[in-house]
Amino acid sequence: xxxxxxxxxxxxxxxxxxTCNSYYTSLHKMISHTYNDAKxxxxxxxxxxxxxxxxxxxxxxxxxxxxxxxxxKYDTSTNQLYHTKGTTSYSFxxxxxxxxxxxxxxxxxxxxxxxFRVHTDIHHPPTLNxxxxxxxxxxxxxxxxxxxxxxxxxHQGNDMILHxxxxxxxxxxxxxxxxxxxxSPTIPYHETYPMIRPNLSSNRL
Numbered sequence: 001x002x003x004x005x006x007x008x009x010x011x012x013x014x015x016x017x018x019t020c021n022s023y024y025t026s027l028h029k030m031i032s033h034t035y036n037d038a039k040x041x042x043x044x045x046x047x048x049x050x051x052x053x054x055x056x057x058x059x060x061x062x063x064x065x066x067x068x069x070x071x072x073k074y075d076t077s078t079n080q081l082y083h084t085k086g087t088t089s090y091s092f093x094x095x096x097x098x099x100x101x102x103x104x105x106x107x108x109x110x111x112x113x114x115x116f117r118v119h120t121d122i123h124h125p126p127t128l129n130x131x132x133x134x135x136x137x138x139x140x141x142x143x144x145x146x147x148x149x150x151x152x153x154x155h156q157g158n159d160m161i162l163h164x165x166x167x168x169x170x171x172x173x174x175x176x177x178x179x180x181x182x183x184s185p186t187i188p189y190h191e192t193y194p195m196i197r198p199n200l201s202s203n204r205l
Contacts, residue, residue, distance in 0.1 A: 047077040049137045051130055056145075058133050072126065074134045079115045081126060081134055086119035093155040093177040099135070100151060101143045109150070112138060118178060125171045125178065129164055152180060 048061035051072035058074065074081045097109040112135050118126050129145060136142050150162040160182060162170065172181045 047075055049074045049076070049134075051133070057142075058137060072130060074130075074137060076138050079112070079117070079134075079138060081116070081118045081120075081130065083118075083120035083124050083126075085121055085124060087121050088119070088176075090118045090120065090173060090176065090178050091116070093179050094152050095155060095157065096153040098151040099132075100149045102147050103149075107141075109135060120173075122173045125173050127168045128162060128171055128180075129168050131171070132164060154180065 049058035050061055050064055050067065051058050051074070052064075052068065053071075061073070070084050072081065072083055092113055094113065097113060099107040099109050101107070116131075116134070120126065128150075132145065132148060132150075145164040148164045150164075152160045152162055154160060155177070160180065162180065162182075167180070167182060170180050170182055172179050
């Protein structure tokens with residue numbers, strides 16, 4: 001009888017221990033997640049996106065444990081794009097930009113670009129994809145870059161169509177502004193023939 005009661009006691013004790021341990025583990029995870037979320041919020045990590053080499057999409061700061069020595073980061077709260085070697089703040093010279101996705105949906109990028117600033121040096125201009133991804137992170141809208149074009153009116157009033165990723169490296173820095181430089185299309189060679197001029201002195205019609 002005593003052995004039976006002891007056996008029951010042991011089983012109940014083990015069950016109680018497992019239950020308490022399960023509750024403790026769940027509570028510990030909840031407190032840990034709450035602490036980490038609060039820490040990221042206070043450090044503004046939730047608003048920081050990191051552009052890493054080899055990654056097609058930026059990653060949230062809180063998901064990266066060790067940052068590389070050289071990288072780009074975008075802060076959605078200030079609408080600023082930073083390079084680790086950045087020394088100067090630049091804005092775009094564009095007069096107006098319309099983002100077109102899937103060839104049908106249009107988004108006005110002008111309000112975004114009014115406050116958008118890039119902190120870098122003249123040797124490290126951002127790529128067009130970074131600017132597009134910064135807009136995506138700011139508005140929480142994500143589209144495949146192969147389906148995206150930008151209709152741009154430059155500082156001289158010229159219209160241009162920028163395609164991702166064809167014109168990804170088209171941004172340059174000069175005169176304190178970010179510009180887009182697109183090479184002129186190559187004119188194919190055509191064999192020329194001597195021009196035949198009509199004989200105007202002839203009476204033939």
